[in-house]
Amino acid sequence: MNLEFSEDQKFVQHTAREFLTKNAGLDVCRKVLETKDATHDPGLWKGVAEMGWLGAAVPEAHGGAGLGHLELVLIAEEIGRALAPIPFASSVALCTEAILQFGSEAQKQKWLPRLAAGEAIGTFALAEGPGDADVASLATRFASGRLTGTKLPVLDGEAAGLAVVVAQGERGPVLALLDLSAKGVTRTRVESFDPSHSLARLELRDAGAELLGGADGGAERVATLLDRAAVVIGFEQLGGATRALEITREFALGRYAFGRPIASFQALKHRLADLYAKIEIARSNGYYAAWALSSGNDELALAACSFRAAASDAFESAAQEMIQIHGGVGFTWEYDCHLFYRRARWLAASIGTASSWRDLLITRLVARQGQGGGDAHAE
């Protein structure tokens, strides 16, 4: 048993932090957020692509860096720390991963090199309005190579050029690969809760698309993809949570009231200690999930649920505490707290809420206990 990342993996992480510290200060996030019609920072996206991160888990034969998912999650953590305003979760954790897992050789040849190079930005379109999406009862239809329906909201939907769309096929749910410049696709901007990421509404009217992974077993495929993406996005959330705690800690040490640094008041110390514990509990679940993801272990089904719920809660708690502990200035546009608050909610809403993952966790735990199966790593 070994729950630590290797020296090589830590080096990848270190390099990522260095690059992002230099090229992605919080002002970069703020600039996209405050620029009308901006969808992401193209310069940063190009830089990140040149570092090879977008194809970290893509084999070299398909234009990737041929590393692995352990490296990918560490990069995701750094992107989360930096609040990098780039469609990383959408393009890498969801779209690239979907093609990597389910694509035909031709689809891989066509798209993976372009996605890895950042020339194409991908996304994943599942939601159809309020509530957690139910794959079994989607209104969007796929028949004879044509998609019809409405997807709302689509993550980074204005930045993306390629979407993996989940729709109702003739024999059940399917995944379809859709070029967003295709005829029959209408894209409208939707105001984003975190304007450092764009959102869109997709109207699909007989838009030509191709199946990704066959006409059967689509529901399982969606579940697998979400589990895998949940781990990568969870690390992005973990990075954001950790950075929010660090900034808040620094602030509390430097801010004086009643003649003392506010960090010396036990009431605030205990809140920060609670937050630290929450983040570490999420992190430990994350390490387990990352191992399950990278090793193809069956434990991924439980680990992804646990980690995704814990990471969403940790980042949102951290962002909430951040504003509170900063006091009045934390509520100003000028301070960075709201960047974290927005990103935390945006990511939490991206692929199913924390409560829906908790629910799924219990469904899966009960099923496993019913099969007489235990825990692969019991206490």
Add this chain to the structure above:
Amino acid sequence: MDFDDTPQEAAFRAKARAWLEQHAKPRDPNAIAPNLLGERESADVIQKAKDWQATKFDAGWACLTWPKEYGGQGLGRLEAVVWGQEEGKFETPPNIYGIGHGMLGPTLMAHGSEEQKQKYIREMARGQVVWCQLFSEPDAGSDLAGLRTSAVKDGGDWVLNGQKIWSTGAHFCDWGMIVTRTDPNAAKHAGLTYFIVDMHAKGVEVRPIKQINGGSGFNEVFFTDVRVPDANRLGAVGDGWRVAITTLMNERVAIGAGGGAGRYRDLIKLAQETRRNGRPAIEDSAVRQKLADFYIQSKGLQFTSYRTLSALSRGATPGPEGAIGKAVGAPMGQEMAHFALELQGAMGAVADAAIAPQDAVWQEMYLGTPGLRIAGGTDEILKNIIAERVLRLPPEIRVDKDRPFREIPTGSVK
């Protein structure tokens, strides 16, 4: 990163498994995990625990991480985890050595003279004599260094007078480790000295305390002119606080998540077997959310301790991060028990193990877990440790720090 066994660990696991199969009865994996809080009182249980420890020791399965020269096996911490996982699958007597092996043994190894180590450690490992910890006092509580039990030098001996409290298992222990005040004129932390004390010595009186759960695992211990030879001093005169810190650092790791981690299986079963609004409780969304939270916290604590073990096995030393296990695990145990009683509805008021769901294990746990939240540091003390020693936030303001101990008010206003 790999959560699976290495080939060496797998071989070790198989060996442990084979031995356990010969010497113990496998536990029914579907049986409710027993509640061991308050089960340490009967002489019969103590004897069974001692017999099991001797059997393990003689076969080379005791105190795996301790050096061979002191009766251990010189193995790594990960092997100890593997052993613990395997032993947990068998029906074995309650562990009465948590304090001795988890805390006092490491303290002896860190601060004892070679003579003391030779004399006590091997014997401690075999477990025919049992050790207790004599730290807390009625007038000190969380302010551990506010203790008043005195030790005065008299020839080659020290003479102890005073009272300790919350001493787990003292009523069946043979040796104790005690912190005393040897210089009341020195500042609070400076005037302390640490000793090994014979619990059968003249002047030592142990009075079990009846607790809210009906058990009597904790004790008051009174010392009246108890003579302790200077050879039983652990560390230098006046250096007792530093020695005590070693014990406490190990305590937090040892007590760890003892509250409820691992119990979520029973809780899920309970939610399947009880009904709410005419349906199995497990179908209720609020129930599912809570169950998931307990699972996530339990696994998080387990993997946090594995992360620590991975680092320790690579040569790191235990740090204050160990406080998370107890800070999160102990309150969680109480919350889980409370939630289980909520699920039971009216039966949550029935404590009869023959009638109450799951052998009333949750009723017992609900009564026992408040103690776990206090033992080894209250929630607040542990959060201070995380805040001050992990996050490096300013320490609490200490008005008593540089004053002679005798001038400091302590205890409660009567």
